[in-house]
Amino acid sequence: MALEEYQRKGNFRRTPEPRGRARGKRPRALQFVVQKHAARRLHYDFRLELDGVLKSWAVPKGPSLVPGDRRMAVETEDHPLEYAAFEGVIPKGEYGGGTVLVWDRGTWEPLDDPHTALAKGDLSFRLAGDKLRGRWHLVRMRGKPRDRGRAHWLLIKSRDAEARSDDVTERETASVLTGRDLDEIARAGDRVWSSRSGERDGPAIPPPGDPSAVTGARRAALPRRIEFQLATLVDDAPADGEWLHEIKLIRYLSHTAHR
Ligand code: MN
Secondary structure: OOHHHHHHHOOOOOOOOOOOOOOOOOOOOEEEEEEEEEOOOEEEEEEEEEOOEEEEEEEOOOOOOOOOOEEEEEEEEEEEHHHHHOOEEEOOOOOOOEEEEEEEEEEEEEOOOHHHHHHHOEEEEEEEOOOOEEEEEEEEOOOOOOEOOEOEEEEEEOOOOOOOOOOHHHHOOOOOOOOOOHHHHHHHHHHHOOOOOOOOOOOOOOOOOOHHHOOOEOOOOOOOOOOOOOOOOOOOOOOHHHHHHHHHHHHHOOEOOOO
């Protein structure tokens, strides 16, 4: 399903969900995310990056690490890549209204051509996340009733060293981003996402901005260690722009000039 459908359904004035654009292919690793979503019914949204969007399935019972466990996965709208980092509250009455927790995140690797495999309805892939790892399958069910035109798939863990016999959704309930559970995110919700700007509300964490715009920034690997810097006592706090500049440099560790 196209990103347009997601954007049509979302109200981007009132919803803190980020709005995104479909982007071209990139050489870097493809990301995956599983968002635990307390909407009308609790479910897990399983999303795989492909062609600049997040291919998405709603998994009512969530993924299982038990090989052969077949978890129903209903195909849903593609989501923008930026949504993979979204954790918070979607206002009630809006598309996907409820609490969203980033349950797992990492990279994925298709084992065959993903476009052919998805068209065929049989996708084999590898996940490298915190909670979900190893080989997996997504298999489209044939001849099953479709839910408003949405295909039903099965999400299945393959038998490998990353398989487990216990219930991972019961064992693991915390956000991989913040360690919070759904209640904590919901409680923090109006603090984090309260009104400030039209799109993203609250005394929220300011959007990080584009690191490549920082003077002296250069794309580089994450350094193995960061050298200590001497602090100098001053009388006044630096001007806004200056310390934001510093924070951006530190946050992205993408500079070499600042020594
Ligand atoms: Mn959902």
